[in-house]
Amino acid sequence: MKQKTVIGNWKNYLNGVETIKLSKQIVGEKISDYIRLMISPCNLYLNEVNEIMKESSVEVIGQNITSYDSSSDTGGVTAIGLNDIGVNRSIIGHSEVRKRNKGFKSEDILKEIMPAQFKFILCFENTQQIPFNILNNDFEMILAYEPVWAIGTGETASIEHINEIHGSVKSELSKLNLDIPVLYGGSVNPNNSKEILSQELVDGVLVGGASTKYEDLHKIINSI
Numbered sequence: 566m567k568q569k570t571v572i573g574n575w576k577n578y579l580n581g582v583e584t585i586k587l588s589k590q591i592v593g594e595k596i597s598d599y600i601r602l603m604i605s606p607c608n609l610y611l612n613e614v615n616e617i618m619k620e621s622s623v624e625v626i627g628q629n630i631t632s633y634d635s636s637s638d639t640g641g642v643t644a645i646g647l648n649d650i651g652v653n654r655s656i657i658g659h660s661e662v663r664k665r666n667k668g669f670k671s672e673d674i675l676k677e678i679m680p681a682q683f684k685f686i687l688c689f690e691n692t693q694q695i696p697f698n699i700l701n702n703d704f705e706m707i708l709a710y711e712p713v714w715a716i717g718t719g720e721t722a723s724i725e726h727i728n729e730i731h732g733s734v735k736s737e738l739s740k741l742n743l744d745i746p747v748l749y750g751g752s753v754n755p756n757n758s759k760e761i762l763s764q765e766l767v768d769g770v771l772v773g774g775a776s777t778k779y780e781d782l783h784k785i786i787n788s789i
């Protein structure tokens with residue numbers, strides 16, 4: 566079986582004490598070669614979590630980027646700022662971000678960070694949100710299909726639906742000779758992770774709520 570990526574998106578669910586506790590539990594995990602684990606804590610604790618994970622195989626990533634370089638954006642997050650603390654990858658275009666920023670266009674931020682080869686996981690709810698024309702194989706990019714109705718609702722997309730969407734995205738990518746993994750996100754939990762992760766067309770999962778509970782995350786990363 567090929568290696569699958571599991572991303573824990575902790576959103577703003579955990580306070581500082583909980584974040585550090587969970588990070589220390591995870592850093593002690595023995596992770597199989599079939600799983601690559603990334604953790605995306607709330608920005609406030611990014612630096613501390615990155616320090617904890619430093620000697621492990623767990624990659625710590627950002628939840629959002631608003632510009633590449635410094636800007637006059639109150640509350641924004643820059644890619645160079647993340648780079649400064651040793652974080653070289655971020656989620657981009659999560660539906661919770663798109664909801665806050667109605668004018669969000671992934672092309673705008675991708676055009677800023679791609680020349681610097683800042684790695685990203687671009688979330689999409691529909692294929693129109695994927696700027697296929699600007700993607701390339703120059704460095705690692707990841708796509709994540711996240712149907713908005715499945716996020717935080719406990720309602721997971723069916724395997725047929727996931728395969729249909731992933732199949733159509735992958736066929737578009739292959740027409741363009743793009744080798745970009747496609748993850749699924751939306752109410753992934755220990756009961757459905759094995760089946761979802763076993764799908765040939767699924768390169769990994771983006772997990773929100775369940776990733777904030779150690780037992781659940783432990784089960785998910787051990788489900789294949």
Ligand code: PGA
Nearest residue numbers: 716717751752772773774
């Ligand atoms: P959920 O969140 O697993 O809580 O549905 C997924 C996500 O927002 O990435």
